[in-house]
Amino acid sequence: MNTTSHTATPLFTTPDTVTRKMGKFTLRYRPYTLTLKHVFTIAAGSRSTTPVVLVELEYDGVAGYGEASMPPYLGESHESVLAFLNRVDLTAFSDPFLTEDILTYIDSLAMKNTAAKASIDIALHDLLGKLMGQSLHRIWGYNPKTTPDTTLTIGIDTPEIVRQKVREADSFKILKVKLGLDTDKLMIETIREVTDKPLCVDANQGWKKREEALEMAHWLAERGVIFLEQPMPKEQVDDNAWLTAHSPIPTVGDEAVQRLSDIRSAHGVYSGINIKLMKCTGLREAHKMAELARALDMKVMLGCMTETSCAISAAAQLSPVVDWADLDGALLISNDVYQGMTVERGKVVLPDRPGIGIAFC
Structure with a gap:
């Protein structure tokens, strides 16, 4: 296991990055906006950008990365995802391999907010793979x-x-x-x-x-x-x-x-x-x-x-x-x-x- 102290990447040292230390975990997140190469039109409407929130979850000097993407029909936004992540408290968890416990807790925080929940889930899975030195597949x-x-x-x-x-x-x-x-x-x-x-x-x-x-x-x-x-x-x-x-x-x-x-x-x-x-x-x-x-x-x-x-x-x-x-x-x-x-x-x-x-x- 890597015990070297992790320094956040430049992507997570921006003025709009939120950094929260929660026991053995450190959670960082920031809003970002994706720009489409072409205007994207479907039956429900058109758009040229998509809001996302980028996430970094650190444990024992190792960082996993996740993301919440919010197309219009999900009903989420930068504000709703950031508000959800502000509620996350991983202090009670000391073992990142207890994914069922951690992600059941994450899911319990709100009825919907599925993209916000996915950002933590992806970061946790990325972290676990890195701790094991193996790809998820x-x-x-x-x-x-x-x-x-x-x-x-x-x-x-x-x-x-x-x-x-x-x-x-x-x-x-x-x-x-x-x-x-x-x-x-x-x-x-x-x-x-x-x-x-x-x-x-x-x-x-x-x-x-x-x-x-x-x-x-x-x-x-x-x-x-x-x-x-x-x-x-x-x-x-x-x-x-x-x-x-x-x-x-x-x-x-x-x-x-x-x-x-x-x-x-x-x-x-x-x-x-x-x-x-x-x-x-x-x-x-x-x-x-x-x-x-x-x-x-x-x-x-x-x-x-x-x-x-x-x-x-x-x-x-x-x-x-x-x-x-x-x-x-x-x-x-x-x-x-x-x-x-x-x-x-x-x-x-x-x-x-x-x-x-x-x-x-």
Whole structure:
């Protein structure tokens, strides 16, 4: 175990960094704003930035790193995450390996705040891997050679920009297309002018009528779409189940499947689930979600928000055991502060470093 006194990195010595000593732990965190390379448009709206909070958790001279990313639909903000982290008190814990105790306590602090909880969870898992000198995927016994290809997301845009985005994604083997507006067919037809690669689509709850959704599913299947993510509002449970039963391609629940407790109710409604660390409070629960979905014979997709390579590399540790990956969040931003998981010829490549495998840029 490393007993050398840890000095916070320059990333955590800024004027807006909060530093709190709590027994054997020191927690540091600061707000940060990610800048997107392109304006990102989905059925619910457009944005060019995403607020995040960066976290450092130190124990015995070793530091783990985490992150909370807050896209609009999570209902979190810099203020809400900082307020949550200000409530965290790890003084009662002296052993970082008691993850169930620590993370159960973290989860008990509020009903929601899942991204804030994920920032602690990721930092703790990164810390444990470093204390053990092993990457998380090795600790879990996963084979890094079995990682899937990851999609690159093409947001809703003008035909000219869509063509540009598709050309920029030349090294990727599969693309994810945002739909859910009245331009859906134009989006797919524009992409098909440039490439015949397999596609998956995410309607982000944008379709409202099941008959029209089924018609679109058949139309999309004929154009090389391999699965359909969150086609209709999550509240339309019966409609989504009907669509899944009749669709020529699998359906995946995203907004409808936030945490472990949502999976059983999603069974039979969707063909699979999309696991995201920011929805489910982090790696501990994500790991359990993947195992339960497998036990129920459901497909497993591993997704992300707009994030730095910290949260992306953390999620990637689970990628060897999923069917599909959508881990492009760090590739969509222009101001990443870490390096970690990479993509080579479209395939997720796990870094050979302890913990979640990140280093500073």
